Amino acid sequence: xxxxxxDTRQDIARAANHMLExxxxxxxxxxxxxxxxxxxxxxxxxxxxxxxxEKKIGKGxxxxxxxxxxxxxxxxxxxxxxxxxLEYFKSRRQMVITNKPNPxxxxxxxxxxxxxxxxxxxxxxxxYPQKPSPDAILRTLRRESIxxxxxxxxxxxxxxxxxxxxxGIAIVVLSHGFSSPNELESASPDAIVRDFPGLLKLAKKxxx
Numbered sequence: 091x092x093x094x095x096x097d098t099r100q101d102i103a104r105a106a107n108h109m110l111e112x113x114x115x116x117x118x119x120x121x122x123x124x125x126x127x128x129x130x131x132x133x134x135x136x137x138x139x140x141x142x143x144e145k146k147i148g149k150g151x152x153x154x155x156x157x158x159x160x161x162x163x164x165x166x167x168x169x170x171x172x173x174x175x176l177e178y179f180k181s182r183r184q185m186v187i188t189n190k191p192n193p194x195x196x197x198x199x200x201x202x203x204x205x206x207x208x209x210x211x212x213x214x215x216x217x218y219p220q221k222p223s224p225d226a227i228l229r230t231l232r233r234e235s236i237x238x239x240x241x242x243x244x245x246x247x248x249x250x251x252x253x254x255x256x257x258g259i260a261i262v263v264l265s266h267g268f269s270s271p272n273e274l275e276s277a278s279p280d281a282i283v284r285d286f287p288g289l290l291k292l293a294k295k296x297x298x
Contacts, residue, residue: 091186093128093246094267096199098198099120100165103123106138109150109154113153124268126138135150159193167202174287175289176204176207185230187212190213194213221253227241238259244289245267246267262279262283263279263281263282264282264285264286
């Protein structure tokens with residue numbers, strides 16, 4: 091979700107720096123904070139605080155959650171063309187798998203008016219192991235009787251690529267997110283596109 095469907099960078103960086111300020115730690119550049127996004131809230135807070143101390147991470151997470159919950163819609167927006175892509179695939183079974191915890195994941199998607207496109211939103215605290223574990227995908231494929239050859243993952247990160255590979259499904263990555271094009275190319279996804287218009291062009295070409 092973050093970096094794929096929704097540009098959440100400013101609100102995440104602001105919430106993280108607010109947490110650091112309250113905790114008496116020095117603020118970080120937005121670019122450094124963004125490097126820690128994608129592996130869940132625990133990783134984000136621990137990395138920003140430069141600590142593995144669970145008490146500090148727990149306190150920081152509580153501060154972050156409160157601020158982010160109040161401000162997550164301040165600057166976050168769907169990436170250009172995201173709505174059109176969701177509409178194009180609306181006859182398919184669409185789901186979100188994110189390491190971002192709830193209620194943020196569901197609230198953000200519904201707040202941006204696209205939550206109804208998804209038959210399931212699997213957040214980082216939904217009970218499945220977090221990405222890059224493929225468990226959420228594999229269990230969903232089995233439950234919905236979907237063959238791996240019929241599934242496609244759309245992401246923006248190395249973790250997404252690893253997750254898709256673990257599940258044995260195809261992966262297309264968008265380069266407008268948190269990872270650089272060079273990083274993405276090094277992981278050899280099935281395809282890299284710049285943005286959602288590029289994804290739609292590829293989908294129509296492939297007959298998806």
